[in-house]
Amino acid sequence: MTSKAAVKESESTAPDRELSLDLYRQMRVIRSFEETVQALFLRGQVHGTTHLYTGQEAGAVGVCGVLREGDWVAGTYRGHGHSLAKGVTAQRLMDEMLGRSTGVCGGRGGSMNVIDVERGLIGCFGIIGGSIAAATGVAVAAKQQGRQAVAVAFFGEGTSNQAYFHECLNFAQVLKLPVVFVCENNLYMEFTPIEDVTAGEIIARPQAMGIRSEQVDGNDVWAVRAAAEDAVAHARSGQGPVFIESLTYRFVGHSRSDPARYRKEGELDRWRERDPLLVARARLSEEFGVPAESLDALDAEVEAELELVAERAMAAPYPDPATEMASEFKA
Amino acid sequence: MSDIEFRHAVRDALDEELARDESVIFFGEDIAAAGGVFAVTTGLYEKHGPDRVFDTAISELAISGAAFGSAVAGLRPVVEVMFGDFLLLALDSLINQSAKYWYLSNEQASVPLVLRSAVGGGGRFGAIHSQMPITWLLGVPGIKIVCPSTPGDAKALLKAAIRDDNPVVFLEHKRLYSIKGPVTEEVAEIGKASVVREGSDVTIVSAMKGVHDCLAAAEILAAQGVQAEVIDLRTLRPLDTDTVLTSTKKTNRILVVEEGPETGGWAGEILACVVDQALEHLDDAWRLATPDRPVPYSPPLEDAFYPDAQKIADSVLGRMTQGEPLIAGAAR
Numbered sequence: 001m002t003s004k005a006a007v008k009e010s011e012s013t014a015p016d017r018e019l020s021l022d023l024y025r026q027m028r029v030i031r032s033f034e035e036t037v038q039a040l041f042l043r044g045q046v047h048g049t050t051h052l053y054t055g056q057e058a059g060a061v062g063v064c065g066v067l068r069e070g071d072w073v074a075g076t077y078r079g080h081g082h083s084l085a086k087g088v089t090a091q092r093l094m095d096e097m098l099g100r101s102t103g104v105c106g107g108r109g110g111s112m113n114v115i116d117v118e119r120g121l122i123g124c125f126g127i128i129g130g131s132i133a134a135a136t137g138v139a140v141a142a143k144q145q146g147r148q149a150v151a152v153a154f155f156g157e158g159t160s161n162q163a164y165f166h167e168c169l170n171f172a173q174v175l176k177l178p179v180v181f182v183c184e185n186n187l188y189m190e191f192t193p194i195e196d197v198t199a200g201e202i203i204a205r206p207q208a209m210g211i212r213s214e215q216v217d218g219n220d221v222w223a224v225r226a227a228a229e230d231a232v233a234h235a236r237s238g239q240g241p242v243f244i245e246s247l248t249y250r251f252v253g254h255s256r257s258d259p260a261r262y263r264k265e266g267e268l269d270r271w272r273e274r275d276p277l278l279v280a281r282a283r284l285s286e287e288f289g290v291p292a293e294s295l296d297a298l299d300a301e302v303e304a305e306l307e308l309v310a311e312r313a314m315a316a317p318y319p320d321p322a323t324e325m326a327s328e329f330k331a
Numbered sequence: 332m333s334d335i336e337f338r339h340a341v342r343d344a345l346d347e348e349l350a351r352d353e354s355v356i357f358f359g360e361d362i363a364a365a366g367g368v369f370a371v372t373t374g375l376y377e378k379h380g381p382d383r384v385f386d387t388a389i390s391e392l393a394i395s396g397a398a399f400g401s402a403v404a405g406l407r408p409v410v411e412v413m414f415g416d417f418l419l420l421a422l423d424s425l426i427n428q429s430a431k432y433w434y435l436s437n438e439q440a441s442v443p444l445v446l447r448s449a450v451g452g453g454g455r456f457g458a459i460h461s462q463m464p465i466t467w468l469l470g471v472p473g474i475k476i477v478c479p480s481t482p483g484d485a486k487a488l489l490k491a492a493i494r495d496d497n498p499v500v501f502l503e504h505k506r507l508y509s510i511k512g513p514v515t516e517e518v519a520e521i522g523k524a525s526v527v528r529e530g531s532d533v534t535i536v537s538a539m540k541g542v543h544d545c546l547a548a549a550e551i552l553a554a555q556g557v558q559a560e561v562i563d564l565r566t567l568r569p570l571d572t573d574t575v576l577t578s579t580k581k582t583n584r585i586l587v588v589e590e591g592p593e594t595g596g597w598a599g600e601i602l603a604c605v606v607d608q609a610l611e612h613l614d615d616a617w618r619l620a621t622p623d624r625p626v627p628y629s630p631p632l633e634d635a636f637y638p639d640a641q642k643i644a645d646s647v648l649g650r651m652t653q654g655e656p657l658i659a660g661a662a663r
């Protein structure tokens with residue numbers, strides 16, 4: 001294993017005021033997007049189920065911000081944040097949520113199956129562990145093609161008990177693939193506390209394979225970003241995969257129908273104090289002197305933007321089954 | 332006898348079998364403390380305790396593998412794979428171990444396990460939470476496939492599945508969980524279809540949610556003077572071909588309505604059977620299934636994807652007024 005210092009040489013970008021504001025704004029967009037999806041669900045415009053990223057925004061924003069053009073991301077069914085942070089526009093994503101033909105997958109995919117190849121989002125995968133496999137494969141290609149591209153897999157801590165996790169981590173480490181595994185530990189696999197169904201520490205698993213591994217405060221976007229910067233540089237330099245365990249919490253139920261009764265007394269309140277948006281606001285004000293009013297104004301601006309996005313999405317056309325040219329195979 | 336929800340019929344069957352036979356255990360993801368993502372298994376953990384009803388990690392292969400081993404060693408495990416789509420991760424043990432064991436061991440031991448799973452579309456869950464896994468299983472000798480359409484059958488067939496000495500995949504259609512119906516204390520016989528509506532003009536065969544669509548279609552047809560006989564298959568492996576053949580010989584026409592991709596499904600299997608064994612009785616034989624494509628999310632696309640009562644009725648009327656095709660599928 002290489003020392004941290006050895007990989008620091010890549011363009012390290014100590015966050016300045018402007019960058020920090022942008023990180024905050026991106027997180028705010030994800031938060032508002034999720035609130036809008038929730039509201040539209042209740043109005044019968046979003047269907048089936050959704051898994052919101054509310055509370056975990058610093059993960060996707062912290063990681064995706066250090067990626068370059070040509071890098072890839074694989075997300076999960078809790079993937080709106082992964083998608084937005086990787087550059088899928090809020091409009092095309094919202095249109096997809098509403099099943100419109102203007103959606104990023106033409107309405108075929110829906111909330112759990114967002115794909116945007118052009119943006120380097122190989123997909124958000126509805127099967128636990130699917131993201132890990134996808135990123136591992138992308139990394140195989142990147143290595144073969146000598147493109148110096150990096151693949152990132154996002155997944156939850158519950159996924160560490162699945163075959164995909166163990167097989168792909170080993171595979172990636174043996175081949176020294178340029179992949180960063182980002183385990184977003186929000187303490188629950190659906191409704192079950194992770195410790196009830198997991199033996200030992202999750203981070204010990206990649207460590208046992210000799211994979212460089214790190215835990216990070218997943219509600220602090222700067223901390224996530226710093227860890228990701230190191231990890232991506234390491235992976236890009238051909239030294240093999242990196243594992244990041246991002247410690248976080250979701251503020252909403254697992255999915256649409258979950259009232260989250262399993263939470264421990266006071267747990268949600270404690271985590272809410274560490275809301276990634278609050279953490280960011282505090283630092284923006286303390287370190288960069290950004291007044292609360294400007295942040296409020298930014299919030300309002302983002303909210304207004306999302307309202308427009310929702311309006312446009314509702315006005316967008318549905319795909320027409322009579323004219324949709326669906327073919328089983330590419331000709 | 333009061334009507335209960337399909338989900339409660341499933342729960343009651345589990346509850347009663349857990350109480351009756353201490354070799355029965357039940358495990359899966361989020362099934363114990365949380366009571367299941369479809370609120371099917373609430374209360375079982377509290378009543379039967381953590382040794383017999385327990386949550387597992389997200390480890391489908393471990394679930395099916397542990398079911399196999401424990402079944403051979405004397406238990407009667409019931410396991411849940413949350414969505415049929417996730418079955419793929421469990422299939423190796425199910426197919427390469429459980430399904431083969433009785434034969435390969437020269438009948439030293441069988442594998443009395445039940446694998447329950449929620450299947451089917453229509454709920455806007457998209458391509459990876461809406462599939463019908465039956466085509467993946469249909470060609471595997473050694474697995475029984477049970478697919479109830481009513482609360483009464485759900486209970487009676489699940490009890491039968493748990494008592495069966497073979498691996499049984501027990502499929503629960505998500506769109507049926509909230510329907511209500513009567514239940515009894517009966518233990519049903521696996522492998523028996525039932526005629527759920529009698530008629531003389533056409534036989535319509537289906538399973539699970541499709542049975543309800545076909546019964547609704549039969550009403551539409553009756554208003555047009557066409558008497559449809561509707562058969563609920565209830566089990567897809569082994570298939571009750573006798574009931575299908577008897578009805579087809581009476582009506583001379585058979586339509587099979589399958590929720591699942593047209594290619595490789597059980598509708599094709601039934602048509603092959605009637606062509607093989609009742610060709611001289613056939614005026615027409617055809618199927619309505621779903622297109623050979625993934626299930627779409629968008630509401631208009633998903634609605635167009637499935638055969639519904641009106642499409643079924645229209646199809647029958649269209650075929651019956653077209654003159655009489657000579658051979659299966661000739662008029663398609």
Ligand SMILES: Cc1ncc(C[n+]2csc(CCOP(=O)(O)OP(=O)(O)O)c2C)c(N)n1
Pocket residue numbers: 078126127128155156157158159160184186188189190254360389391413417420
């Ligand atoms: C193979 C498979 N099994 C089960 C599920 C159902 N499921 C969806 S999310 C989830 C929990 C995942 O927990 P975790 O990995 O911690 O991620 P989180 O949802 O907390 O972000 C489960 C069991 C699935 N989608 N795929």
